[in-house]
Amino acid sequence: QKEVEQDPGPLSVPEGAIVSLNCTYSNSAFQYFMWYRQYSRKGPELLMYTYSSGNKEDGRFTAQVDKSSKYISLFIRDSQPSDSATYLCAMSARGSQGNLIFGKGTKLSVKP
């Protein structure tokens, strides 16, 4: 079992839809959880980060962490064509010097 599992998609939704992206993980030591957005042929851009469990909201984006289920989610409300990108989850364990373990990424396409 890989440390971080993420459905690669592709996921296609109409403009305005609510998007749900998810990752599961196996290492219970993970405490830092991040979501990155990567446009084609570009480096990843940090969208949101969460420490331990709980929810965090930033504009149209909401990140959720459920440590008991080892499951994290990113919700995008009122999705826009400009949200079309690959979304990568990443996580690290305390004391690991911040070395991030990435999921494979989910490719999202928002159709006008």
Next chain:
Amino acid sequence: GAVVSQHPSWVICKSGTSVKIECRSLDFQATTMFWYRQFPKQSLMLMATSNEGSKATYEQGVEKDKFLINHASLTLSTLTVTSAHPEDSSFYICSARKRRTSGRILEQYFGPGTRLTVT
């Protein structure tokens, strides 16, 4: 902001030659820089971690003599792919972490990546 640049953005080289990729943190000091490799439709795979002024720590399976990393200053790290082969063709991305502050979150800022094609 926290901007990380990479140069070149893409490079084509012949098999057997060496290629150097630069990674710079433009508006902050980075005590730690990371080098990743990303194959098409695959995730980012950490190759090595470098701390300013010390030797890089390589991940298992990454040849340190083939992928030379130098972190000469708090704003510059270089990756040299020596004796490149077609299987080294990939997207190489660096990231930099700010000098540790009081915050617990260890944020990494990524460069735009360098696409290497070895013919």
